Amino acid sequence: MNQPELRKISADTPFSLKTFFLKWEWFLLLIFIGINVMNSLISPYYLSVNGLFTATNSFLEKAFIALSMVFVLIIGEIDISVASIVALSSVVMAESYNKLGLPMGLALVVCLLVGSLCGFLNGLILTRFRELAPMIVTLGTQILYRGIALIILGDQASGGFTSIKWYSNFYWGKIGPVPYMFIAFAVLAVIMGFILHKTTFGKRLYAIGSNRVAAKYAGIRVERSRLVVYTLSGLFSAITAIFLVARMGSTRPNVAIGYELDVISMCVLGGILTDGGKGNFVGAVISIFTIGLLRYGLGLINVQSQLMMVIIGALLIIAVMAPHLKPKRRLKSD
Amino acid sequence: MTVQKEPETILELKGITKLFPGVRALDSVHFDLKKGEIHSLMGENGAGKSTLIKVISGVHHPDAGHIILDGKERVFRGTKEARDAGIATIYQHVTSYPHLSVAENIFTGHELVKNGIIQWKEMYRRSDELLHELGADFKSTDEIEALSVAQQQMVEIAKALALDSRIIIMDEPTAALTKQESEQLYLITERLRDKGTSVIFISHRFEDMYRLASRVTVFRDAKYIGTYRVDEISKRDLIKAMVGRETSEMFPKIELERGEEALRVENLSLTGYFHDVSFNVHRGEILGVTGLVGARRTEVMECVFGARLPSSGTIYVKGEAVQIRHPQDAMDHGIGLLTEDRQYQGLILDWTIGSNITLPIISELGNGILTNERAERSKAKTLAEKLNVKAQSIFDKAKSLSGGNQQKVVVAKLLASDLDVIILDEPTKGVDVGAKAQIYEIISQLAGQGYAIVMVSSEMPEILGMSDRIMVMCEGRVSGFLTPDATQEDILHLAMTKDTEGEE
Secondary structure: OOOOOOOOOEOOOOOOHHHHHOOHHHHHHHHHHHHHHHHHHHOOOOOOHHHHHHHHHOOHHHHHHHHHHHHHHHOOOOOOOHHHHHHHHHHHHHHHHHOOOOOHHHHHHHHHHHHHHHHHHHHHHHHHOOOOOHHHHHHHHHHHHHHHHHHHHOOOOEOOOOOOHHHHHHHHOEEOOEEHHHHHHHHHHHHHHHHHHHEHHHHHHHHHHHOHHHHHHOOOOHHHHHHHHHHHHHHHHHHHHHHHHHHHOOEOOOOOOOHHHHHHHHHHHOOOOOOOOOOOHHHHHHHHHHHHHHHHHHHHOOOOHHHHHHHHHHHHHHHHHHHHHHHHHHHHHO | OOOOOOOOEEEEEEEEEEEEOOEEEEEEEEEEEEOOOEEEEEOOOOOOHHHHHHHHOOOOOOOEEEEEEOOEEEOOOOHHHHHHOOEEEEOOOOOOOOOOEHHHHHOOOOOOEEOOEEOHHHHHHHHHHHHHHOOOOOOOOOEHHHOOHHHHHHHHHHHHHHOOOOEEEEEOOOOOOOHHHHHHHHHHHHHHHHOOOEEEEEOOOHHHHHHHOOEEEEEEOOEEEEEEEHHHOOHHHHHHHHHOOOHHHHOOOOOOOOOOEEEEEEEEEEOOOEEEEEEEEEOOOEEEEEEOOOOOHHHHHHHHOOOOOOOEEEEEEOOEEEOOOOHHHHHHOOEEEEOOOHHHHHOOOOOEHHHHHHHHHHHHHOOOOEOOHHHHHHHHHHHHHHOOOOOOEOOOEHHHOOHHHHHHHHHHHHHHOOOOEEEEEOOOOOOOHHHHHHHHHHHHHHHHOOOEEEEEOOOHHHHHHHOOEEEEEEOOEEEEEEOOOOOHHHHHHHHOOOOOOOOO
């Protein structure tokens, strides 16, 4: 039999300057630097260690949710119930301390459990009834979870946490100039980034997001992974709840309204597109800081919140348009 | 039939060339059609038949060549121009609107309108006339969804007639029909011919061609091979023309000693799909599984692989009963499936070749939790080279490959896992002739290495040429087992028989 000569196939990581510098993360980094320059022009105190950490503390508390939202978007889904999970888990935590008299440490555990349970329930519904759209199911639980929080607490606030010094230090405390919350965020971001990019679990999430059917036929337990991802989403919402209450000293059923959109914006600008399987963690983290610092800077010069929405909205539109502009440019240079 | 004077040529194509990025889909081909003629177009998948039809019907614009209709050169800028010139196409998959009535479908796009108002009564009346002419047993007010595939095809034909088409192109119309339904279609086609309509008939079934056509044109690898009178060419010569070599050379079958039993399936059923399917396959053996559309071969294999859950039945691997509830379970037991739809089920097109190949075994290559990219790369390189994938680097995207090479990547992906049983569902579907031969060679080699192979295929020459045993299914039941010395007619007979007790 005339076997054709077997070809050699390269296994070297391809490297081209063009694709390297065309990466979205570079563009994002430019915006990030631009915003920092802008902020330092606005405020002379901005570009100092204390000034920068004051700035990051203004948005990091909701950024925890963005860490898990990256996972949800990577598998091509969406979870818009996160803000309601923040509300419910914070309310249950506050009431188990104030009404049930649990020690604060235990109340925090309860908060994490409630958040995880909410996420797990989202995942359970979606994996049992696979034909349902995540957007609709989490819209339903968004209303449901906040409704439960309202039943528990009514129109009231549940507070008194400023007196627990160690707990309010979660938000207000620092090691040297570095806030505890910043450290917690950095540690969790590294862990989540490592899981996404270095573990088989992370690689499988990309496979699920890119082609769910092919992933299943490659032996990936798709439904189990989805359940884990939604549970993580609930857990990280509860983490946000803990820092939120530490800052405010109390909670109400209507806290964190609109967080889901802020968080999804952070991810999408970071290149984590909603159709799944795209983007990486570095982009998401740069984007969290970009949007956060932009808001902070605009806040410094008292830009109206309406105008702020316009600016961030425009930025987002550019972000989702950018990948569609790229291929044309490539074609021309080819 | 009496021989009349040579009828006039109605359509002629000269030197038609059609290029797609990277592919020459038609290479200076010829074709001519006479008035009142049924002309069969044959060739393997990817030979260029579909492209030719699309050129004739105005979907594609040829890059070179002439289309001569009624002695005048024509250029069709779109499907509407071709339709107005009297050319209608009936596609393999019916393209009707399932929730609309028959009459609405027949008149879609050319409704009878008077003063801007649709003339429903007139449309229903005309539709009923056309249906009557075709001998249909349904009414113009019936909803398309309620009709059988054969009846839906009749609606498509009525649609062509309503447009006063003089040339009707039928693209594999019998593929989804039973024998009686095919016979009815033959009668209708003959009636059209006798009324002076010319028909271009594409089919993989030789019986269709012998039954209907007076001439046959053969394409191979985008080239024109020849036009023959059907009563003057033998089936053997025709196959040779289509494939370019003797069938025996195409299938590099190695005679092997049958090893131990690797997989046994007993009384497997899935309610609504198939009942009591039992078969086994030994190491070093190729079990061919065939049947017509709707025989439920794919569903059986998906149950064996755990992609669907059967309602009852037992699967034995190496003599032991096993529980398979997920593809991962099947792979743990050494069963792999090459899916029919490689682009959708087999590959992640946006991913590199390397990532695709190693996806099922990332845990094994890493330490269970972390990935090991170096090991993944070297494994992917080894397998891609072993299967001779036409690529520069394992970092090439899967979507950049041709169908045949994509199929090789999917096979490489299977071989990455430690398997005993490989199930191949239509392994050569949509693959060109050259890659086909290579895939047959790979399959033979795999059997030679001791894999037990189950090959599902609709192509009878492939089944007969490759299998050690043949299982034939019909509408969710096993209708019998055959040996490879059987004929295509034997297979067809079983494929159309519902309740035969199968004996080996």
